[in-house]
Amino acid sequence: MKNKFMKIYENISKQILDGRLIAGDMLPSENELAESHSASRETIRKALKMLSEDGYIHKVQGKGSIVLEMKRLDFPVSGLVSFKELTQKMGERAKTYVETFEKINPSPALQEALKQTEDELVWKVIRVREIDGERIILDKDFLAEKYVPLLTIDICRKSIYEYLEEDLGLSIGFAKKEITIEEPTKEDRKLLDLEGFHSIVVVKSLVYLDNASLFQFTESRHRPDKFRFVDFARRK
Missing domain, CATH: 1.10.10.10 (Winged helix-like DNA-binding domain superfamily/Winged helix DNA-binding domain)
Known part of the structure; x- marks a missing residue:
């Protein structure tokens, strides 16, 4: 009770x-x-x-x-939080659709980003996040197979981080992030509800395990009206 x-x-x-x-x-x-x-x-x-x-x-x-305003989601700039954790109180208002799920040989750019060789495989996961019936986030994740040997569509639909931490016992440590404003691509316009929007917020992250092993590169593309990126800053 x-x-x-x-x-x-x-x-x-x-x-x-x-x-x-x-x-x-x-x-x-x-x-x-x-x-x-x-x-x-x-x-x-x-x-x-x-x-x-x-x-x-x-x-x-x-x-x-x-x-307070609750129509936008607060994404911590310096924190590491999964979409599931961010929207856990929304229930059915938040949904995830897996558009692409495959294991690939990394491109030269991805090899450089993840510090991998062309023979080392990478999971490629593209997911669309929908809130209140609007598709407003495009998440493109690339995870090194040597750290994540098994992955399923169902896991991607629920929470990859929850699976990594609770099932694989991995400890996610920190991330380096880059935030830019860009013009939407054809892919953005195809997969997201962007009518009337001429820019998109792009957050690129390199994510490391607690032992400083680089295991993930992610590119998260956000419709700008629904999100604000927040941080806590203290003057030293």
Whole structure:
């Protein structure tokens, strides 16, 4: 049985995702929420704390809780997060389609990127990410077979990182990223819903295991209106 605060969290988050509460709205006070949900203020505080941690609201001292924009996904610039982890609270709103799944001999450019020879095989996985019925991300992943000997379409549809960490026992360490703005390619326009858009955000990443072994090159192509790339910076 779910805790009371989880039920309250799910109720308020659903109102935000459904558009019944929009960005800039103030939530009712803790007392009002406690009364409307027949709960204690401590229970309400737990629900609000979780809503704040998950980016649904921002708590302002002395004013209350403000609803945040949830139509965009926050991609951490310096973090490593899978699409499944990013969208796990969206349920059926987020879908993944595997467009290409094959094992290839790397091209010269890919050999250079992954530090491989032409005889070393690479998994090529192209996936389209759909949210709320719109295809808005094109992920092109290349994984070195010597580190990932087995892969399936079903794994690619669910989460490659989850499989690597939980099934293969690999420890993903860090990534080097490059972010550029480019004109959409024919492939972008074929696979994504880009009508009216003349640019696309491209994130290229070299991903390393914890032992500094380079195992993945990925190119993630984003429709610019649905995403923002965030980071936390501190002046030294």
